[in-house]
Amino acid sequence: MIRNRRAFITILRVCILIFYLLMVLLPFYWLFITSVKPRMDILTTDIQYWPKNFTFDNYKVLWSSSNFDVFLKNSVLVSIGTGLFTTCFAILGGYAMARYTFKAKTMAVYGLLLTQMIPGVLVMIPTAILFSKVGLMNHLGGLIIIYIVGNIPFCLILMRSFFDRIPVDLEEAALIDGCSKLGALIRIVLPIMLPGIVATFVFAFIGAWNELLCAIMFISSDEFKTIPVGLSMFVQNYDVNWGVMTAGAVMALVPSLIMFAIVQRFVVEGLSDGAVKG
């Protein structure tokens, strides 16, 4: 009886896992094979589920006749910048929240929570006006600042719970051994928290890599466009050349795909190390 039930659950689990796998993979499969079909084979009602005439022409067009390399460079710069700054600020702030008692602490926590309720689209307009006053409009630095601001509340809360998980005794022992406070933090605590730090960095990086609306709003010249904006302009300007578009989309996937494949384990590990436990 129990054995039957176990077997039933195992089969159910396998079915669920296969179902999700197909559900996730099929759109990507379609995206990819569209990008390697010649234009004629894309715009046909005789739909090919397997490309008959395999070609990389769309990719060639993408690299030769658009600013894709510039978009890529901008996206990398913005995302790494956002990831690094956000992580540093979140480490500092999270440490303060976890290890100190201070008067304004409760207020700070609720303040952070409240910032999550401000819809980004609402502050976009005044931010645009502020940016144009201080010369950050149409500037990669402005974009980085906006992304840091957007990511900090969540990342700081995340970091704080990582610190909460690390026993204070470890630091005290290091202090007794003659470490400075900063030394103890850098040499003892941060290495233990590495998965959490990586998780935070990835969270901010991916957020910046994928963001579209702010980038559309704040960046106007081609030389500062990020990949999502560049590609979305493509839709409007070129009467949708699906082959080249999907080629661009596949290229945009590659960095986040590689990074995600490497670190997703750290992300789950880092999160289960105590974060988001409420």
Added chain:
Amino acid sequence: MKRIKSKEPYFMLAPSFLLLCIFLVYPLLSSFLYAFQSYKLTAPNDIAFNGINNFKAVFQDSNFGLILKNSFIWVVLTVAGQFILGFILALALRRPFPGRNFYQAIVFLPWAISSFVVGLTFRWLLNAEYGPVNDLLLKLGIIENKIYFLSDPKLALYTVILTMTWYGIPFFAIMLLAAMQSIPEDLYEAADIDGAGIWSKFWHITFSYIKQTIILTLLLRTIWVFASADLIYIMTAGGPANSSSILSSYMFMKAYSTLDYGQASAIGLFFMALLILFCYLFMKATKFEKAGNF
């Protein structure tokens, strides 16, 4: 050095809070101002106080009721779909199996992808003329006529909701899986000894142990989904005839296409009032304050 009192924490929090104040709180306060001004970028010299005219114009817009209804449907269906499917996925992933890391990397992938790529891919998949979904459904004899997923006003909103659900499953799966992995295994062993059934183990151990994570992720996700406009912008731009417009996409279009910052700000303020009301009720209902020092 246990929980010392000093000025240090203020310095450590300063960079974060300074940025938040300058680039979030200050813009927020100024949007209060803009909401009561006629502020069109097309007429930059005619910026003037105009009382509640922006709000009047927005509320009297013949589409406003529809947009409000759409926003509600959008939030409820999307968050519910993402949560339920994400939960099922997390449960299926809880026990290790060979190749789990590899599998995770693939099924969590949508999380790492830009809304642009997602929107584009689904637009193509669901295309009535050249898309494979219609083709397959026709060939399998499930439908007799093509379905115009994105150009039929009755379907457009639900098509985008479906896409958004697909997109957001990994977020819940990651968060809930992480929380489930911190459940001590001996709780289950003890329950086994007591002869607890699957359902009671799920309810009394899994569910109750990760309840705080559920509450927190549901709250954050609802806010994010409510405020997100990019997938709609890419897939339908709110059309056809506003049938897939929600408050946030409507506001973005007002600001970006018609450049009417005054009205856009008015929509935004209304929008935020709704969010805060929701959060307040949600936190009351779930006794969020008791969830510890979040």
